[in-house]
Amino acid sequence: MSGDNQIRFGLLTCTNIVRKLSRAINLSPNATISAIATTSSIEEAKSFTKSNNFPPNTKIHISYESLLEDPDVDAVYFPIPTRLHVEWATRAARKGKHILLDKPVALNVSEFDQIVEACEVNGVQFMDGTQWMHNPRTYKIKEFVNDLESFGQIKSVHCCFSFAANDDFLKHDIRVKPGLDGLGALGDAGWYTIQAILLANDFKLPKTVTALPGCVLNDAGIVLSCGALFDWEDGISATMYCSFLANLTMEITAIGTKGTLRVHDFVIPYRETETAFTTSGRGCVSEHKVMTELPQEACMVIEFARLVGEIKNRGAKPDGFWLSISRKTQLIVDETEASLPLNRKF
Known part of the structure; x- marks a missing residue:
């Protein structure tokens, strides 16, 4: 697939899980890495992008905010702590960035519903990263x-x-x-x-x-x-x-x-x-x-990029299936936690 039709990913952080996802993107014909945000040094980020075969023109942002403002990013992968999901996923949705979010999607279904609302209002495709x-x-x-x-x-x-x-x-x-x-x-x-x-x-x-x-x-x-x-x-x-x-x-x-x-x-x-x-x-x-022919994480990226491409190139509406099963999963996580025999505080 030509570069013009590939979905351009922005990745948050230089972590081990990003190594696996970046490999999956590189194996996916309809996706490419456009940018990465780092909370460490620029030099460390450059070394990370080189060792993981990122495209040579990958942009390095020094903050999550900067990456979300990047017009050359169509979708964002969020391998960040669950406590940060609702803040950064909703910010991304408001910027029109499509969301591939690590699981669990939130600390509770009430938080996730804020992400759901932001995705629906802004016409953003959502998928959780259950490969x-x-x-x-x-x-x-x-x-x-x-x-x-x-x-x-x-x-x-x-x-x-x-x-x-x-x-x-x-x-x-x-x-x-x-x-x-x-x-x-x-x-x-x-x-x-x-x-x-x-x-x-x-x-x-x-x-x-x-x-x-x-x-x-x-x-x-x-x-x-x-x-x-x-x-x-x-x-x-x-x-x-x-x-x-x-x-x-x-x-x-x-x-x-x-x-x-x-x-x-x-x-x-x-x-x-x-x-x-x-x-x-x-x-x-x-x-x-x-x-x-491809590992399951690449199959996930290909399907997510396909759905984003339908929205970006053909004006399609987001597919709500993945939102719905993520919400159902989160709901059962919540109900299981609520029924645990010991009271938990965190």
């Missing part, structure tokens, strides 16, 4: 659980994402700091599990959300590990477990009246371009492989 949702395998998973002949009616979903963080992470990472993120494992690993459960149940919100016993908090009251039970009508239920304290596990099990689906690496596939899931039913077990 696995854009893996071609995810579309195949959804096809299976929606297939009444092979899967039947959904009855139960069980989802887990955990990893055993080291001591440095548990003491210093922003995800365990009340002044930065505040939602801990629930907002991080829990976001993935909740969105997976919603996807399996066609994004229908549960009637009840109940935190399970055994929640672990750090001294600041941040969730390090927790689980929850969700209930829908017609006897449908789901459980999720998220943790910074348990062995790496990324599992989905969805059980229907006729079939069962299992995924063992749903968040970060073991292989970038070859993924798999298993299904069972009628006495048969089948493994399904899904091939893709």
Whole structure:
């Protein structure tokens, strides 16, 4: 795709997560990096852009405000602490910048609704940065659980994402700091599990959300590990477990009246371009492989840039699907947090 039709990204901060996203943008034919904002030195930013193969004409801004004023930026990626999301995402929307926002999207749904309003008023495309949702395998998973002949009616979903963080992470990472993120494992690993459960149940919100016993908090009251039970009508239920304290596990099990689906690496596939899931039913077990030329983060960038391009070049309206599932996910995060057995302050 020609440079004139590529969506121009502005990136906030020079952090490790930006390295991964910048690689995804470089792999995406309809996107390019236009600018980066740094809170450190210009020299450090120049070194960062060079080592990560940014285009040589990438602008370096010394503040977030400056990047949002840049007319050569169409969309902004926000890998910043959750406490800053509502301020900077709403500012970006008012400047007409399209928003790719890391999860969790906010500290609560009330904050997120401010972002939603700013996006809707200013005709801005929104997407949260849940990369696995854009893996071609995810579309195949959804096809299976929606297939009444092979899967039947959904009855139960069980989802887990955990990893055993080291001591440095548990003491210093922003995800365990009340002044930065505040939602801990629930907002991080829990976001993935909740969105997976919603996807399996066609994004229908549960009637009840109940935190399970055994929640672990750090001294600041941040969730390090927790689980929850969700209930829908017609006897449908789901459980999720998220943790910074348990062995790496990324599992989905969805059980229907006729079939069962299992995924063992749903968040970060073991292989970038070859993924798999298993299904069972009628006495048969089948493994399904899904091939893709690009990693899932590049698939996410391509879809986001496509939607932005429809708005920029054809006058289309923003696609509200991604806003809606982010809001539903945030709402369940809120309800899970509210039902935790211990009062939390942050």
